[in-house]
Amino acid sequence: MDIQKLLFLPELASAHGGDLDRLMFYIHLLMGVLFLGWAIYFVIALVKFRASAHPVANPDGVQSHASSYLEVAVVVAEAVLLLGFSVPLWAARVDSFPADKSATRVRVVGQQFAWNIHYPGADGVFGKTDVKLIDAQANPLGIDKNDPAAADDFTTVNQLHLPVNRPAIVYLSSMDVIHSFGLQEMRVKQDAVPGLVTPVWFEPTVTSDDMKKRKGDDKWSYEISCAQLCGLGHYRMRGYVTIDTAEQYAKWTGEQAAAAKEAGSGDEWQ
Numbered sequence: 001m002d003i004q005k006l007l008f009l010p011e012l013a014s015a016h017g018g019d020l021d022r023l024m025f026y027i028h029l030l031m032g033v034l035f036l037g038w039a040i041y042f043v044i045a046l047v048k049f050r051a052s053a054h055p056v057a058n059p060d061g062v063q064s065h066a067s068s069y070l071e072v073a074v075v076v077a078e079a080v081l082l083l084g085f086s087v088p089l090w091a092a093r094v095d096s097f098p099a100d101k102s103a104t105r106v107r108v109v110g111q112q113f114a115w116n117i118h119y120p121g122a123d124g125v126f127g128k129t130d131v132k133l134i135d136a137q138a139n140p141l142g143i144d145k146n147d148p149a150a151a152d153d154f155t156t157v158n159q160l161h162l163p164v165n166r167p168a169i170v171y172l173s174s175m176d177v178i179h180s181f182g183l184q185e186m187r188v189k190q191d192a193v194p195g196l197v198t199p200v201w202f203e204p205t206v207t208s209d210d211m212k213k214r215k216g217d218d219k220w221s222y223e224i225s226c227a228q229l230c231g232l233g234h235y236r237m238r239g240y241v242t243i244d245t246a247e248q249y250a251k252w253t254g255e256q257a258a259a260a261k262e263a264g265s266g267d268e269w270q
């Protein structure tokens with residue numbers, strides 16, 4: 001059974017997403033059963049307790065305990081969903097972060113109305129940033145070029161590249177208001193709150209090229225959608241995500257770092 005099609009969900013492209021979709025399915029199943037049960041009860045009550053069949057009111061009402069047992073069954077089912085599925089899924093998200101070395105790490109900084117993305121470069125260390133160095137065009141994240149760790153860093157606007165089948169840790173923050181980092185196919189959604197750095201991790205499982213083939217659309221792209229109304233330009237706060245093979249990713253990061261270094265050696269910073 002294809003849960004994604006059944007629930008009209010977007011294509012699935014992350015390792016943990018299948019468990020989330022299954023939880024969604026079980027919750028919908030329980031709600032479907034409850035809806036049907038209540039609808040049937042409603043019709044039975046209308047027919048059975050119609051005025052013509054009961055000209056005199058019966059103050060004792062229903063004596064059977066069936067409804068209590070049903071209530072208990074619903075509570076048990078909800079407890080199983082919460083304790084058996086939701087809590088373990090959430091715990092795995094927030095407690096078992098992958099080791100820094102085995103993950104791709106990026107900073108994503110929301111801003112009205114764009115996503116600034118900061119890559120640490122080959123050394124894996126994010127260079128220092130300073131608000132005083134921010135220049136909307138030349139250095140949107142205020143990276144301190146004098147910090148040796150910043151030498152191989154590079155930034156992009158609205159272009160997030162990640163390698164496939166490798167955990168990715170995104171350190172989310174915001175420059176102005178609350179935004180929300182939404183990757184529908186990865187089943188990731190996390191608020192970007194000014195003053196906080198919120199890490200979120202996931203593992204992409206389908207490259208952009210494979211997904212384009214699956215969709216039969218050459219121009220298709222994964223997107224970062226801002227999932228929190230953040231101002232007048234909220235609707236256009238959209239980033240593009242490319243899930244690369246390991247080789248494609250190494251090539252892309254190499255090119256970006258080289259371009260940043262070149263730009264950084266002059267007055268301009270790209």
Ligand SMILES: [Cu+2]
Pocket residue numbers: 110111113178179180226227228229230234237
């Ligand atoms: Cu936003």
